[in-house]
Amino acid sequence: MAGEIWVLVEQWRGRVSDVTYEVLALGREVSAATGASLQAVLLGSDVKDLLPTLGAADGVLVTEHPTLGEPVSEIWALALAQLVERHQPLVLLIPQTNVTMEIGSLLATRLRLPFVNFCRDIQVTDKRLVARCLLYGGKVEATVAPQTPAVLGVLPGVRPQEQGRAERTPTVTAISLDLPAEPPVRFKGYTEPPPGDVDITRENILVAVGRGIQRPENVALAEELAAALGGAVCGSRPVIDQGWLPPSRQVGTSGMIVKPQLYLALGISGAPEHVQGMKDAALIIAINTDPRAPIFSVAHYGAVVDALEVLPVLTEIARSRRRVA
Amino acid sequence: MLNIMVLVKLVPDVVEELEIASDGRSLDPASVRLILNERDEHALEEALLLKERHGGTVTVVALDVPEVDDVLFTALAKGADRAVKISGVEAGLSTWAIAGALAKALTSSGLVPVDLILTGVQAIDDLDGQTGPIVARLLELPYVGMVCRVEVDVEAHKAVVIREYAGGVTGTFEVSLPAVLGIQSAEKPPRYVPVAKVRAAMKTQQLESVPVPGQGESSSVEILQMAKLEVTGGAVMLEGSPEEIAERIWDLLKERGLV
Ligand SMILES: Cc1cc2nc3c(=O)[nH]c(=O)nc-3n(C[C@H](O)[C@H](O)[C@H](O)COP(=O)(O)OP(=O)(O)OC[C@H]3O[C@@H](n4cnc5c(N)ncnc54)[C@H](O)[C@@H]3O)c2cc1C
Numbered sequence: 001m002a003g004e005i006w007v008l009v010e011q012w013r014g015r016v017s018d019v020t021y022e023v024l025a026l027g028r029e030v031s032a033a034t035g036a037s038l039q040a041v042l043l044g045s046d047v048k049d050l051l052p053t054l055g056a057a058d059g060v061l062v063t064e065h066p067t068l069g070e071p072v073s074e075i076w077a078l079a080l081a082q083l084v085e086r087h088q089p090l091v092l093l094i095p096q097t098n099v100t101m102e103i104g105s106l107l108a109t110r111l112r113l114p115f116v117n118f119c120r121d122i123q124v125t126d127k128r129l130v131a132r133c134l135l136y137g138g139k140v141e142a143t144v145a146p147q148t149p150a151v152l153g154v155l156p157g158v159r160p161q162e163q164g165r166a167e168r169t170p171t172v173t174a175i176s177l178d179l180p181a182e183p184p185v186r187f188k189g190y191t192e193p194p195p196g197d198v199d200i201t202r203e204n205i206l207v208a209v210g211r212g213i214q215r216p217e218n219v220a221l222a223e224e225l226a227a228a229l230g231g232a233v234c235g236s237r238p239v240i241d242q243g244w245l246p247p248s249r250q251v252g253t254s255g256m257i258v259k260p261q262l263y264l265a266l267g268i269s270g271a272p273e274h275v276q277g278m279k280d281a282a283l284i285i286a287i288n289t290d291p292r293a294p295i296f297s298v299a300h301y302g303a304v305v306d307a308l309e310v311l312p313v314l315t316e317i318a319r320s321r322r323r324v325a
Numbered sequence: 326m327l328n329i330m331v332l333v334k335l336v337p338d339v340v341e342e343l344e345i346a347s348d349g350r351s352l353d354p355a356s357v358r359l360i361l362n363e364r365d366e367h368a369l370e371e372a373l374l375l376k377e378r379h380g381g382t383v384t385v386v387a388l389d390v391p392e393v394d395d396v397l398f399t400a401l402a403k404g405a406d407r408a409v410k411i412s413g414v415e416a417g418l419s420t421w422a423i424a425g426a427l428a429k430a431l432t433s434s435g436l437v438p439v440d441l442i443l444t445g446v447q448a449i450d451d452l453d454g455q456t457g458p459i460v461a462r463l464l465e466l467p468y469v470g471m472v473c474r475v476e477v478d479v480e481a482h483k484a485v486v487i488r489e490y491a492g493g494v495t496g497t498f499e500v501s502l503p504a505v506l507g508i509q510s511a512e513k514p515p516r517y518v519p520v521a522k523v524r525a526a527m528k529t530q531q532l533e534s535v536p537v538p539g540q541g542e543s544s545s546v547e548i549l550q551m552a553k554l555e556v557t558g559g560a561v562m563l564e565g566s567p568e569e570i571a572e573r574i575w576d577l578l579k580e581r582g583l584v
Contacts, residue, residue: 012490072498073458074467098490101446102470102507105454109462114545115421115454130549137339137449140352142418143550144452150546184467186499188485193493205583229584241367242514247493254471254489254509262583264574269339271449283581285574292342292556301577302560309567310574317575322584 003090003149005031006061008080008103009042009054010095012071013190016053019095019156021164024056026122026154027093028164031058033124036090040170043079045069055168061087062174070187071099075179077106082177084111089149091129093122096153098254104153114146118272119154137271138294156253156276196248198232204261205231208251208278211238212267212288212307219244221311222266228318234258236268252277266307270295327381327477329372330436331405332427332444332456334420335359335390339449343553350548351418359392361399364445370511371475372443373404379479382406384436388414388423394532395523402518402526409436409533414541418548420451424459425542434535437464438503441477441484446470446507453546461505469498470507477502 007027010017024040031038040057042050045066054060061083067075080103084092094104096118108115118133120141131152133142146152200206207226209219219233226233233249240250251258252274263281268274270286270293278284279298286299287307296302303310337343337357344356372383385400387393389410397408414426431437442464444457461468473495474487488496489509500506563573578584 070496073470098471098488102455102458102468105458106462106468108454109459116546117420117451117454133452134554135450135452135551136337136343139339139343139554140345141552141554142452142548143552144546144548146546184501184504185469188497188499190490191487191495191497193495196493229578237510238363241510250493254491256492261581262578283577283583285577286560287570290340292553294554294556296556296560296562297554297558299558299560301563301574303563303570303574305567305570310571313568313571314574317571318584321575 003088004036005034005038006089006092007038007040007057008092008094008100009040009050010097010100011042011044011047011050012099016050017095017097017099018161019097021056021161022156022159023093023095023154024054024164025159025161028056030091030122030124034090039089041080041083041092043068043076051172052167052169053165055166055170056164057170059171059173062172063177065177065179067179067181067183072183072185072187073101073103073106074185075183077103077110079177079179080107081110083175084149091148092151094151094153096155104151108151114150116144116146116150116152119152120158122152122154134272137269138275139292155272157279193248196246198248200232200234200249200251201256201258203232205229206234206258206260206263207231208234208236208263208265208268209239210236210266210268213239214267214308216244218308221315225311225315225318228315228322231262236274265295265299266311268295269293270298327375327379327441327479328439329375329381329383330439330442331365331369331372331383331385332442332460333365333369333385333387333396334362334423334445334448334456335387335392335396336362336448336450345551345553350551352551359390361396362445362448364447364508366445366515367511368443368445368508369400369403369405370513370515371508373516374512375441375475375477376404379477384409384439386411386427386431386436388426389534397532398526398530399518399523401530402522403516407533409535411537412534413536418450418452419544419546420456421453421459421544422542424454424456425463426537427456428460428463429539430535430537432464433538436535440502442466442503442505443508444505446472446509453544455507457505457507464505467500467504468507469500469504471509472506473510474512475506
């Protein structure tokens, strides 16, 4: 196996995202197994300040260009295509988030390279790259072997981020690229979210509802429980998509990352995009009618039961006993 | 006037208990019930909203797989103008193969160019890529993903789209048309259509069929093994009646001083 191990640095709004360090830690292992060097690939318009944070890599390939300032996937993929063609790495690992989502597919299609999505681990076995991928909302794992060179999209949480952090200035190689000044996709600006009624990242107790809550009227039952416990209600994406709760209450990769003292998950399956937003809660109790729901893999306590039957009883207990206490 | 195409894909309903086939590398088809990818449902809704705003047509395109007729008639009942099945592909799990077949068939049949192609940003079985960006590249059109709002300036032939990031932050992008957009959420919850209307569509409307010319694409990602994920991590399971479970939860909260 020839060629370097590359990790795309997810750099967004002036900072290197934590997931980058997780993927660098994984890249370190792949590099050890193949004997190839680990290179971080840093794209942006003015990113030199970020270099010292990438010490876990042997080297950093940096391309600065005015149109790379924001992660417009079209342009990032174009830049990466030029870099990959020129330097022929063995693999490019891309942290997969809402920022970088489609870069892998765009790049792989440009270069006709294999792309593997949803990687939760990557190993080198018998000189082959073998990836384990989460499919079907976290219910099935596929073990796959792409031909190399390959582009791999890596899910957040693949390794502890501390393993990918090192205070050391790596060898820097600046590469200039010829990129279009007027690309077909143009960045116009960011908008901060309107302040919500409740900041769920600051709540100690969260009652979280998923599609299993079934109707908007039942969300009101969850509100009653949250009120009785002194917490707030939040939800999974489908609940927000249905308009049953405002966007400020969404937990997950495209919502909020929460770390409450209690996360009571009612009728939430535990898809990877949801779990990434709540897995670090101090106490997770999950109620789901499906004994195989992936949420039980992150929960501390679980119950296979209809959430709608437990909900009113728990509210009643909380109301009567809290009053007494 | 806007001519919009929506590419949709059917995926296994994970509410069903999925089983692995005897080859150990695929799902047992007997355990699979196919439903419309949830994000594609949002893409269709966004297309219908844009048509209501600007006039024009919505054409829905899917590979010819079991259950696809129901999905396409439902789309027609919701207000799509045309529904097209792409036939002659054994794509399996490869999104690369599916997107490759779609791109070929769209070009050869003259279904493109259109002003906008919408598709769900991702599906739960997108093992080797997402449909939107692959089709966009193969048709050499620009792509933006994670889109939750689309404003089209028909005169200027461009769209302003809102992309969703984490924590409620959004980004605004301008894209020249024609373009492919990966929809994360429509501006409104996908509309509901009564079964009677779907039945009426089945009686009065027709699905079109377009074959894929020549050889299909195959994936360069080999599946070695597929396994159901067991619940791990050792959650302590609470047993009993709903009342007993509620009591146990209350005790847990008390033990930890949370209430
Ligand atoms: C790019 C992208 C970003 C995403 N970002 C997010 C995100 O930020 N947050 C997020 O949550 N999702 C996100 N998603 C969606 C995610 O993939 C899942 O679709 C979603 O999390 C599923 O929500 P759910 O668990 O409520 O619904 P489902 O997966 O449908 O699960 C419902 C569960 O309820 C159970 N149930 C049904 N009835 C009952 C009952 N009476 N009592 C108890 N249990 C019951 C079922 O067994 C099932 O497990 C994203 C998806 C994409 C593609």
